[in-house]
Amino acid sequence: DGGITQSPKYLFRKEGQNVTLSCEQNLNHDAMYWYRQDPGQGLRLIYYSQIVNDFQKGDIAEGYSVSREKKESFPLTVTSAQKNPTAFYLCASSPLGQGARNEQFFGPGTRLTVL
Amino acid sequence: AQTVTQSQPEMSVQEAETVTLSCTYDTSENNYYLFWYKQPPSRQMILVIRQEAYKQQNATENRFSVNFQKAAKSFSLKISDSQLGDTAMYFCAFMKGYGGATNKLIFGTGTLLAVQP
Numbered sequence: 574d575g576g577i578t579q580s581p582k583y584l585f586r587k588e589g590q591n592v593t594l595s596c597e598q599n600l601n602h603d604a605m606y607w608y609r610q611d612p613g614q615g616l617r618l619i620y621y622s623q624i625v626n627d628f629q630k631g632d633i634a635e636g637y638s639v640s641r642e643k644k645e646s647f648p649l650t651v652t653s654a655q656k657n658p659t660a661f662y663l664c665a666s667s668p669l670g671q672g673a674r675n676e677q678f679f680g681p682g683t684r685l686t687v688l
Numbered sequence: 689a690q691t692v693t694q695s696q697p698e699m700s701v702q703e704a705e706t707v708t709l710s711c712t713y714d715t716s717e718n719n720y721y722l723f724w725y726k727q728p729p730s731r732q733m734i735l736v737i738r739q740e741a742y743k744q745q746n747a748t749e750n751r752f753s754v755n756f757q758k759a760a761k762s763f764s765l766k767i768s769d770s771q772l773g774d775t776a777m778y779f780c781a782f783m784k785g786y787g788g789a790t791n792k793l794i795f796g797t798g799t800l801l802a803v804q805p
Binding site (some may be wrong): 604607612614615617618621631661663664665667669675676677678679681682 | 697721725734735785791793795796797799
């Protein structure tokens with residue numbers, strides 16, 4: 574069954590700790606994305622990657638880091654530098670290239686709460 | 689920079705009735721895509737419908753249809769025969785077309801739709 578998985582579903586973090594959110598896809602998509610969702614603000618782009626070993630900052634990258642060592646994996650680390658990390662985090666993937674259907678497919682999300 | 693505006697934070701509709709959700713956007717691009725995503729209480733984002741800007745014909749998917757007015761930069765979603773399962777947050781989203789594309793999405797702030805029995 575093709576799709577995107579995110580783990581864990583719920584994550585609790587103490588202030589000052591780094592945490593890593595997992596995102597895996599088996600859709601063979603080139604591009605992957607991380608979004609943050611806060612009430613009343615829609616989805617905001619944190620980081621995205623179009624190819625292995627390359628990624629770009631989105632609109633709200635401060636306090637976050639990513640890696641793309643494999644095509645199917647795009648983990649997000651929320652560092653202690655992120656001032657307000659409590660939010661719902663969504664991972665997505667998309668095919669790229671001429672002829673590709675231009676849309677993003679989303680994972681089920683991770684709810685991060687800072688205690 | 690592109691922006692997407694959804695001016696209706698919340699809406700309510702009776703089961704079996706029709707409802708229209710509004711979306712406007714701002715862009716200087718000529719080639720782009722527009723989307724409506726649905727996020728039910730499970731929080732899984734689900735693509736409802738997509739529209740290519742170069743197509744004049746409005747997209748339809750079963751009970752869902754759009755009214756795409758390119759000159760007015762308007763992209764409304766019509767849900768016919770509303771069902772309880774349509775209760776969700778609906779997001780309008782913009783994507784630049786191929787040629788500058790990273791397939792990045794720009795989202796509106798969403799409209800919370802409640803379908804009443």
